Amino acid sequence: MTKIKRIAVLTSGGDAPGMNAAIRAVVRSALAFDLKVFGIYNGFEGLVSDNIEQLDNKSVANCIQRGGTILKTSRYPAFKDPNVRKQAIKNLQKHKIDALVVLGGDGSFRGAKLLGDEADIRTIGIPCTIDNDIIGTDYTIGFDTARNTALQAIDKIRDTAFSHSNNFLVEVMGRASGLLAMDVGLAGGAEFILIPEIKVSVDELVERIRSRKRLKMGSIIVVAEADKPGRSFKIAEQIEKKIGIVYKVCVLGHTQRGGTPTVRDREVASLMGYHAVKSLLAGETHKMIAYNQERYVTVDFPAPDLGARPFAQEDLLEINRILSES
Ligand code: ADP
Numbered sequence: 001m002t003k004i005k006r007i008a009v010l011t012s013g014g015d016a017p018g019m020n021a022a023i024r025a026v027v028r029s030a031l032a033f034d035l036k037v038f039g040i041y042n043g044f045e046g047l048v049s050d051n052i053e054q055l056d057n058k059s060v061a062n063c064i065q066r067g068g069t070i071l072k073t074s075r076y077p078a079f080k081d082p083n084v085r086k087q088a089i090k091n092l093q094k095h096k097i098d099a100l101v102v103l104g105g106d107g108s109f110r111g112a113k114l115l116g117d118e119a120d121i122r123t124i125g126i127p128c129t130i131d132n133d134i135i136g137t138d139y140t141i142g143f144d145t146a147r148n149t150a151l152q153a154i155d156k157i158r159d160t161a162f163s164h165s166n167n168f169l170v171e172v173m174g175r176a177s178g179l180l181a182m183d184v185g186l187a188g189g190a191e192f193i194l195i196p197e198i199k200v201s202v203d204e205l206v207e208r209i210r211s212r213k214r215l216k217m218g219s220i221i222v223v224a225e226a227d228k229p230g231r232s233f234k235i236a237e238q239i240e241k242k243i244g245i246v247y248k249v250c251v252l253g254h255t256q257r258g259g260t261p262t263v264r265d266r267e268v269a270s271l272m273g274y275h276a277v278k279s280l281l282a283g284e285t286h287k288m289i290a291y292n293q294e295r296y297v298t299v300d301f302p303a304p305d306l307g308a309r310p311f312a313q314e315d316l317l318e319i320n321r322i323l324s325e326s
Pocket of ligand 1 (some may be wrong): 012025074075080129
């Protein structure tokens with residue numbers, strides 16, 4: 001096994017709070033093991049345009065508490081083109097980089113895997129997404145901060161909802177996954193939680209609202225955005241049309257992406273960053289760091305086209321129904 005000497009780190013795809021703590025951990029762990037470390041700015045785009053800089057301990061000072069990513073990120077579909085990746089490989093060779101840590105979601109890991117297949121470098125992924133929906137790991141960096149941000153917003157909305165006896169639909173992120181909606185709905189006392197995995201028609205929802213044991217005012221329904229961000233406006237319109245009950249709408253949107261990472265996100269990010277460097281030193285490649293059954297392990301990159309992690313919390317929906325109705 002050849003010994004690696006120079007590693008690079010980049011952040012790609014959607015940003016997630018805690019990415020900076022992971023970058024810091026990768027940089028400082030690598031330096032502690034006598035490796036040279038490079039930061040690639042702007043995701044795969046920066047790898048292709050050679051936006052690459054050597055980092056030292058000071059480069060990652062004072063960032064553990066910041067949301068977003070100090071290395072910046074991008075969506076760069078051109079990276080699917082093998083000719084574009086050839087330029088990326090040239091730049092890796094120019095800087096003599098022999099290992100790459102990619103922080104991102106499953107899209108970013110597809111890019112990392114291809115690079116590892118096509119170039120003589122080791123690649124390791126660190127799962128980052130506020131949706132917590134990556135197959136192969138129980139936890140992804142950013143989820144805890146996002147759910148706390150969303151919960152704080154729901155608590156604030158509840159104050160005004162109660163005072164005016166208004167009803168609200170609060171829309172949270174979650175394109176393919178209802179995990180965020182489930183957690184904040186349960187913790188925020190939502191009357192109903194609509195998630196992408198279990199389709200509920202407006203007629204069914206209206207039926208449930210009608211059949212409540214007591215008429216609630218100031219009630220909150222949490223809606224995951226699913227494949228139509230902003231879908232809550234249409235749902236509210238239809239509820240009013242069908243039964244005359246007005247629901248105001250609050251879409252939390254990108255507020256859920258930013259902000260100071262929580263203890264949990266900083267802790268997981270720090271440990272995943274450390275384990276990413278350790279696994280590269282141990283000769284591993286084409287792997288993702290995962291947090292499973294309270295342990296940090298390496299697993300294969302998620303197979304392409306498997307989609308989001310399946311929802312396995314139907315029991316929580318039922319428990320929430322009991323708690324919010326009685
Ligand atoms: P995430 O990593 O959060 O899932 P995306 O799916 O947008 O976000 O992917 C981030 C980036 O990863 C893309 O903009 C692209 O640069 C790269 N990428 C995604 N899919 C592929 C692929 N099939 N081949 C090569 N690169 C890819």
